[in-house]
Amino acid sequence: MSTQLSTQTSKEWPLWEVFIRSQHGLAHKHVGSLHAPDAEMAVNNARDVYTRRNEGVSIWVVRAADIVASSPSDKGALFEPANSKVYRHPTFFPMPEEVKNL
């Protein structure tokens, strides 16, 4: 994606990342990105491009420039220490049927 390019060239609309919570969904999921001149149009466009106007959905849009991502080179330091400590993962208990979405 030409994220860098689009924020630098003033004539191009800025890039927005789109998060959508579907009708029965519990959380907003990143579904893609689009270009729009401002937040209101980004929401409108997200409706057209990503939801086909299904009812009961919630849309978040955020400027791509406002997102800070972790660096792939930090992967080891950030995530690997968790792998060797199985006691951090509650995987030894059978979960009751009634408990959903945990």
Place this chain on the structure above:
Amino acid sequence: MDAKVNYLLRLGDNALILSQQLSRLCGKGPALEEDMALSNVALDLLGQTRLWYEYAAELEGAGRDEDRLAYHRDAHDFKNCLLLEQPNGNYADTMMRQFYFDTWHYFLIAGLTHSSDERIAAIAEKSLKEVTYHLRRSGDLVVRMGDGTDISHAKTQAAADALWMYSGEVFGYDAVDQAMVEAGIAPPADQLRTQWLAHVAEIFAEATLVMPPQDAWMQSGGKQGRHTEHLGFILAEMQFLQRAYPNAQW
């Protein structure tokens, strides 16, 4: 022809012709997102066309179905308003045509949800959400273009002026309209006109556009099958395959 069938065909023809016009812009929108939106609106309108035609064909009872109505009628049988057959032009022309229509369409459909005809009320109920979105979108774009750059302002004002003479036909009141209003099927035309003028004035003020004079000459004839020179070309393209291979299954 039965007034109600006639009225339903008018509703269907308006939606079909505008849908066809918007479909021609597929892949030509000024941005990918606008392109999607135009196609979405076209699809909404096509869906509405099918519902109106289906009901009209049923009432008519002459063995015609939605395809027959769309593909086997010539220009003088089409009852769409002249506004909708006007060329796409530039994007300001397209969006102004859309805005004039959407404003009327929204208030009409909202009124039809209270129709004494249950089937019409049900179709209107289903269409209202779509039409509400169409109006929000085209009003928003008119404001953005009118209150944008000097060039976009000039183009939007030019579109508003050029299409104005076709904006009043929808409020025309002939025997068919009168029968529908008297039967409680359709909302009164003067009520729609008041609502239409108020909304257009509000959006134009926000868009820094000058509203053309309300007593200007209004061209009409579409509802009676007297069209501008554009409709024949639209139909020639739209109906070609069915004309070449009549009644082919597809």
